[in-house]
Amino acid sequence: MIKHLVVVGVGLIGGSFALDLKNQGQVQRVTGIGRGRANLETALKLGIIDEIGDGLASAAASADLIMLAAPVGAMPGLFAELAPVLPTTCIVTDAGSTKQDVIAAARLGLGARVHQFVPGHPIAGAETNGAIAARPGLYADKPLILTPLPENRAADVETVEALWRACGARVACMDAALHDQVFAAVSHLPHLLSFALMEELASRPLAEIYFRYAGAGLRDATRIAGSHPEMWRDITLANADALMHELDALGDKLKSVRALIEARDGQALEELFARAREARSNWLQGKYNE
Amino acid sequence: MIKHLVVVGVGLIGGSFALDLKNQGQVQRVTGIGRGRANLETALKLGIIDEIGDGLASAAASADLIMLAAPVGAMPGLFAELAPVLPTTCIVTDAGSTKQDVIAAARLGLGARVHQFVPGHPIAGAETNGAIAARPGLYADKPLILTPLPENRAADVETVEALWRACGARVACMDAALHDQVFAAVSHLPHLLSFALMEELASRPLAEIYFRYAGAGLRDATRIAGSHPEMWRDITLANADALMHELDALGDKLKSVRALIEARDGQALEELFARAREARSNWLQGKYNE
Numbered sequence: 001m002i003k004h005l006v007v008v009g010v011g012l013i014g015g016s017f018a019l020d021l022k023n024q025g026q027v028q029r030v031t032g033i034g035r036g037r038a039n040l041e042t043a044l045k046l047g048i049i050d051e052i053g054d055g056l057a058s059a060a061a062s063a064d065l066i067m068l069a070a071p072v073g074a075m076p077g078l079f080a081e082l083a084p085v086l087p088t089t090c091i092v093t094d095a096g097s098t099k100q101d102v103i104a105a106a107r108l109g110l111g112a113r114v115h116q117f118v119p120g121h122p123i124a125g126a127e128t129n130g131a132i133a134a135r136p137g138l139y140a141d142k143p144l145i146l147t148p149l150p151e152n153r154a155a156d157v158e159t160v161e162a163l164w165r166a167c168g169a170r171v172a173c174m175d176a177a178l179h180d181q182v183f184a185a186v187s188h189l190p191h192l193l194s195f196a197l198m199e200e201l202a203s204r205p206l207a208e209i210y211f212r213y214a215g216a217g218l219r220d221a222t223r224i225a226g227s228h229p230e231m232w233r234d235i236t237l238a239n240a241d242a243l244m245h246e247l248d249a250l251g252d253k254l255k256s257v258r259a260l261i262e263a264r265d266g267q268a269l270e271e272l273f274a275r276a277r278e279a280r281s282n283w284l285q286g287k288y289n290e
Numbered sequence: 291m292i293k294h295l296v297v298v299g300v301g302l303i304g305g306s307f308a309l310d311l312k313n314q315g316q317v318q319r320v321t322g323i324g325r326g327r328a329n330l331e332t333a334l335k336l337g338i339i340d341e342i343g344d345g346l347a348s349a350a351a352s353a354d355l356i357m358l359a360a361p362v363g364a365m366p367g368l369f370a371e372l373a374p375v376l377p378t379t380c381i382v383t384d385a386g387s388t389k390q391d392v393i394a395a396a397r398l399g400l401g402a403r404v405h406q407f408v409p410g411h412p413i414a415g416a417e418t419n420g421a422i423a424a425r426p427g428l429y430a431d432k433p434l435i436l437t438p439l440p441e442n443r444a445a446d447v448e449t450v451e452a453l454w455r456a457c458g459a460r461v462a463c464m465d466a467a468l469h470d471q472v473f474a475a476v477s478h479l480p481h482l483l484s485f486a487l488m489e490e491l492a493s494r495p496l497a498e499i500y501f502r503y504a505g506a507g508l509r510d511a512t513r514i515a516g517s518h519p520e521m522w523r524d525i526t527l528a529n530a531d532a533l534m535h536e537l538d539a540l541g542d543k544l545k546s547v548r549a550l551i552e553a554r555d556g557q558a559l560e561e562l563f564a565r566a567r568e569a570r571s572n573w574l575q576g577k578y579n580e
Contacts, residue, residue, distance in 0.1 A: 073556075123505040143503050172503070185491055186504035190511040192547060193483060195566040200543045201475055202569030211569075211578035213433050213462070214476035215413040221480040223510045225570050229563035233556050240551050247548045251541060253490045257482060258537045261530050266363075266523045273519035276485040279492030279501075280515050288501035 002027040002163070006063040008056060008078060010034055010043040012126055013095045014069025015134025018048050020167040023136050031059045034070075043131035057085045065163075068094040073234030075102050079109025079117075086110070091156050092117045097125070097183060097231075098238040099147045099176040115151035118160045119176065120144060121183075122169060129228050140168035147176035184242035189250060191224050191232055192243065198225040292317040292453070296353040298346060298368060300324050300333040302416055303385045304359025305424025308338050310457040313426050321349045324360075326420075333421035347375045355453075358384040363524035365392050369399025369407075376400070381446045382407045387415070387473060387521075389437045389466040391528040405441035408450045409466065410434060411473075412459060419518050430458035437466035474532035479540060481514050481522055482533065488515040 005021065007014040010032040021027045032040050032049035033056050040052045053059035060066060060082055068078055075096065082092065092110075096102040099119050106117040123143040126133065144164045148157045161171050174182075201210050201218075236243060260268045282288070295311065297304040300322040311317045322330050322339035323346050330342045343349035350356060350372055358368055365386060372382065382400075386392040389409050396407040413433040416423065434454040438447045451461050464472075491500050526533060550558045572578070 123503060125505065125507060142505070145503065178499075182496065182499055182503060185494075185496070186500045186508050190487065190508050193487065193544075194511055195563045196543045196547050197480065197483065197540065198566035198570050199562050200540055202565060204475075206472065206475070207569070208578055209468075209472055210476045211573040213413060213435065213472060214573065215415065215432070217415060217514045218476050218480050219574070220510045220513045221484055222566075222570055224507045225563075225566045227563075227567070229560045229567060232563050233560040236551060236559055237554055237556050240554065244548055244551055247544055247551075250487065250490055251544055253486045254483075254537055254541055254544075257486050258534055261526060261534055261537075264527055264530065266527050269526055270519045270523040272489050273485045273515075273517075273522050275492060276488035276512075276515045277517070277519060279497070280488050280512055283501040283504065284509070288498055 001025075002065045004029050004031065004063050004065075006031045006033060006053065006056075006059045006066045007049065008033045008066065008068050009070035010040060010049055010131050010134070011069065011129055012133040012138070013122060013124070014067055015043055015048045015131045016124075016136070016138035017067055017069065017095070017122075017167065019134055019136045020139060021163060022047075024166040026163055026166050027065075031063075033059055039131050043134070046131060046134070048131055048134055056081050060085050060090070061087065063087065063090050065159075066090060066092045068092065068096070071231045071234040072096040072098050072102055072238045073230075076105040076109060079106050083109050083111065083113070086113060086116065088113075088116075090116060091159060093120050093160050095120060095122055097121060097187065097235045099179045101238040103147070103149065103176055114149065115153060116156070117149065118152055118157050119147045119149070120160060120164070121147075121179065122164070125187075125227070137168065139164065142169050144169035144171045145179055146171060146173045147179050148173060180239050181242055184239050184246050188235055188239055188243050189246040191227060192236065192247065193250070194222045194225040195232070198222045291315075292354045294319050294321065294353050294355075296321045296323060296343065296346075296349045296356045297339065298323045298356065298358050299360035300330060300339055300421050300424070301359065301419055302423040302428070303412060303414070304357055305333055305338045305421045306414075306426070306428035307357055307359065307385070307412075307457065309424055309426045310429060311453060312337075314456040316453055316456050317355075321353075323349055329421050333424070336421060336424070338421055338424055346371050350375050350380065351377065353377065353380050355449075356380060356382045358382065358386070361521045361524040362386040362388050362392055362528045363520075366395040366399060369396050373399050373401065373403070376403060376406065378403075378406075380406060381449060383410050383450050385410060385412055387411060387477065387525045388528040389469045393437070393439065393466055404439065405443060406446070407439065408442055408447050409437045409439070410450060410454070411437070411469065412454070415477075415517070427458065429454065432459055434459035434461045435469055436461060436463045437469050438463060470529050471532055474529050474536050478525055478529055478533050479536040481517060482526065482537065483540070484512045484515040485522070488512045
């Protein structure tokens, strides 16, 4: 049982985490910290948090667990603020979409006390934001990746694991570098593609006629272009090297598709489309689940 | 009232067209034509068609309306088969995703009788296939583009328009070249991207770990990679020039995104993401509807 949970960033991710833990009787009191007063007041009204914190330093002083659910670009500042006030028994965890940069920020900010930070990443994003988007059950049967540090105490990692399991998540541990490589491919690249496609079409003289007739294909392919620009700016910069590599690889693939079109090679195109379709079908049928 | 409708390709598109027209009392009898016997038997059992045709030529002999809902690559063969048997009072229409190539095939196949062909394109695709996917109401409030020929009789165009309106579609007329340019951008390019992304990820050594942890972002961004490979081979080849142009433009956009990442230009990235998000929001709020 966590007596006092502090959530920094009470949006879809942090808010849903708090709601599930309250519903499961895993926390006594939740303090919300954030930049937007109106959002925190919404969170209070919705019962996601019990009180609005008067700054991170004062809230942290009595915390047993601190969840950092802010854009990853804000992490260095948060760790620096936490360092002088963090109780020795308090565990810090996060929900950042990139892990190596957040870990580096924690090492820099927390120094010798970095062992109190257990890095995590719930795979349950959406293009909705704010406390209003939070809901119980968001994490049910969703993957939750932990990338523990060599310095972490086993008991602290187990505490964080147990809380996510209480939210219904399927917890897995992974090396932080592998995590960032995998999510560059399956999450960050698709987001960049979706943003780029939407921005490209919207910037053209024909935009008005495009969007008058565009159908469900474009709508779904660009759903994640509705995601939060600041959050994705931070993720893109945090995982910059892996993402440039991904953009190069996809650029090469698109060039090879273009070459097949130029050669009017219908058979090779059909085979490529069929491989894509089969892989997606296998994935959605759970062939890759543990 | 259409006494005898012949549907060539009784799948999602052709089947749903027949179902709606039957439900609206717009047709008396529907004959289904297609390559797959099992699919036609399903269509018969589901009441989508009243009989399985004994070949296009014999079914066409008594038809008032023929709907060609086959992959666009099959159109030249269908027009050639129709030419010698097409009754002079029969209207032919289609549901092909590209229009200039289908019109060229009609001119070649039907010759002087090309005036009987009214080209159309319903914007209501999905990644599901076959008669089993057909459903009433598929076209409700969806755009339906007609690209009439100079040779068409006004009364024939009006007949086709009226039938689609009976299905609930929002009918618009457009030049065939503009149609192909617009749908290269808003439909064909997103399909190629989705296929290419999925195939790229699936072909890598890490594919298994990718798909174990991939979330809803990739799932939605690649929904259309579940589309029919043969249909999309045909569309890609039919609209090859416009699509190569689109791939080049998107390749340039991705290169400019890569350059922003390399320069760690967070502000420009955030602004690009915000433009994409705003355009999508405007689109889905109906800002571009007539």
